[in-house]
Amino acid sequence: MATENCFEEPxxxxxxxxxxTDIPEWEAILTIITLTFFILLTIIGNILVILSVFTYKPLRIVQNFFIISLAVADLTVxxxxxxxxxxxxxxxxxIFGIHICKMWLTSDVLCCTASILNLCAIALDRFWAITDPINYAQKRTVKRVLLMIAGVWILSLLISSPPLIGWNDWPEPDVFQKQQICELTRRQGYVIYSSLGSFFIxxxxxxxxxxxxxxxxxxxLRERAEAAKINVSRNQSALKKDEQQDRESVSSETNHNEKSGIPEAANGKTKGKTKKRSKEDSNTLKPILCHEDSLTDNCDNSSSSQKRNSVPSTSENNKAICTSTTSIMISNNKTNTKTVLMEPKKPGFMYQFIEEKQRISLSKERRAARTxxxxxxxxxxCWLPFFLMYVIIPFCxxxxxxxxxxxxxxxxGYINSVLNPIIYTIFNMDFRKAFRKLLGFAQT
Known part of the structure; x- marks a missing residue:
């Protein structure tokens, strides 16, 4: 990266x-300790990501192949x-000779470019999954994903290999032995070509x-919030109608039983029907209240749902809301079957659920924006300063x-390879569970 005048620096x-060495002993020791820590963190973090996808069943979904490819690129770095x-x-x-220098520089460009292009592939995958979820769910096959990953690595090879076949300004072996400087080529054409393909595009x-x-x-999210409000309103109207019919039915049968002298215990069939209707109403509300997902979250955490959805489930809060909502309905069914049907003056609980859903949606929007x-x-x-320096120096x-x-x-720039496994897993509950399991922290 240095100019010829910089070669004169002692x-x-x-x-x-x-x-x-080029630096004092204390600085050399500190540099080695710090950079070794980054290397170990990069290796451990990316190995954990790869093992998590292969060993933890909820993560064995096709879109996580991109995460594996990213982890492999960062691991090779x-x-x-x-x-x-x-x-x-x-x-x-x-001190390692000109041939190792050439292979090292080529590996540097190849692996870092593959890491960046994998980030781009992940972004495109998320974009298609969110903007066209139904069609892309059918198109996102193993073959398609593997072809995209192969394209990432082939493009990375095309960007990194030209210096090996002559597009370079590397010195002759005798000059290299004297200077002992191993730097990326400063050929202006290649600098523009590689920087555009590796970073700016x-x-x-x-x-x-x-x-x-x-x-x-x-x-x-806003459309779903409005749809949920409409659906709950419709179900509330239906519930009110059913409540009225049930009250009339229960009242009629009670009067009939009292006049006929039939014991209360003989009325179990009517109660059973009422309880069955309450369960059906509960099941109707459940998908309305739980049908919520976003960039990083999904209310349904089942394996089949994960295969259909574009992004793995990661939201503990959202699932907790859905679980608590369902629990309230089930609890009411078990303890007091007339809570919904026999108290028409308290329909406000559904509006509370709607408000809670809207609150969750807003929270998810903020979380998506933050992510x-x-x-x-x-x-x-991480990368903009390096590529600015890389482009400016050959022209200055x-x-x-x-x-x-x-x-x-x-x-x-290298630190981006340290942070990638953290960024792309910390917001995913399944990866967090897999990490805890691999590290022995999972509860049995």
């Missing part, structure tokens, strides 16, 4: 336990790229897609950033 000024970068950052010079796509997802999610904001914010903060002969600055900006 290195190897400090004698340390690691030999001659941690294994193939980062350790050599630690040595290069501490020593200030490349995916950034543009992700920005448009996530804005559309956010708008579509808000619109869908999308975090995804885009972390991605931009007087720009000569220090090695410390270059290392910092470069590692800021």
């Amino acid at each position: 290195y190897g000024n400090f004698s340390t336990i690691f030999g001659t 941690a294994i193939l790229v980062l350790p050599l970068n630690v040595a290069y950052a501490v020593l200030g010079r490349w 995916p950034l543009f796509i992700m920005t448009i897609v996530y804005v559309e997802i956010f708008i579509a999610t808000k619109r869908r 999308l904001g975090i995804i885009m914010g972390v991605f931009v903060v 002969p007087i720009c000569c950033p220090s090695r410390r600055f270059i290392n910092f900006i470069t590692w800021l």
Whole structure:
């Protein structure tokens, strides 16, 4: 990334336990500890993601193949790229030879590009699943997803491989041995080509897609809130009609039993019918009150539902509301079958459920906005500084950033591979359960 004038910057000024280094011994030790921690965190986090999808049944759904591909890309960054970068950052010079340098740089571009393009593929998958859920649920087959993932890696290879076949300005072996500098090519054409394919085009796509997802999610939640209000209103009218019929029926049969001298116990069939009707009404209300999902949440957490829906279930609060709502209805059926049918003066509980549903919808909108904001914010903060530096330096002969600055900006991009498994799993309850199970924290 440095210009020719920057090659004159001296290195190897400090004698340390690691030999001659570019930085003082205390800084070298701190750098090694810090960067090693990031490497281990990246490896552990992405291995947990991969194992979670393969070992935890609720996560074995086709859309999570994108998450596996992202985790593999980030894992290869941690294994193939980062350790050599630690040595290069501490020593200030490349000691592994020109051939390993070329393969290291190619692996760097390949793995980081694959990570970014996988993020773009995940964004597109979510966009299609939310804006066209019915049709895309049929199109989202294993074959289609695997083809998209293969396309991500093939495109990454096409972006990273041109320097190996001549599109580079790498020095000759004897000059390289003298300079001991292993840097990405500064050929202006390749810099534009690779930066557009690796970052700027995916950034543009992700920005448009996530804005559309956010708008579509808000619109869908509002439409469902209005639909729920209409459905509950209709069911309330039907309930009032049934209540009136049941009161007349119970009253008529009671009077008939009193006149006929039939014991109260003989009236069990009527009570059984009333209880059955109450259960049917409860089942009618249940899908109305529980039919709610968003970018990260789904009220139904069954395996079959997860296969149909575009995004795995992750909302404990939403499921708790649905469970509590159903429990109230069932409890009323068991303890007092006349709570709904025999108290027409208290229909307000359904309006309370509607208000609660609207409150949940607004909460989900805020959570979706926060999730999308975090995804885009972390991605931009991590990679934008690096790619700006990558593009500016070849066109700016007087720009000569220090090695410390270059290392910092470069590692800021690498940190995105540390954060990806956190961002894409922390908002998903199933991944959290799988992590606790793998780490031995799950309750038996």
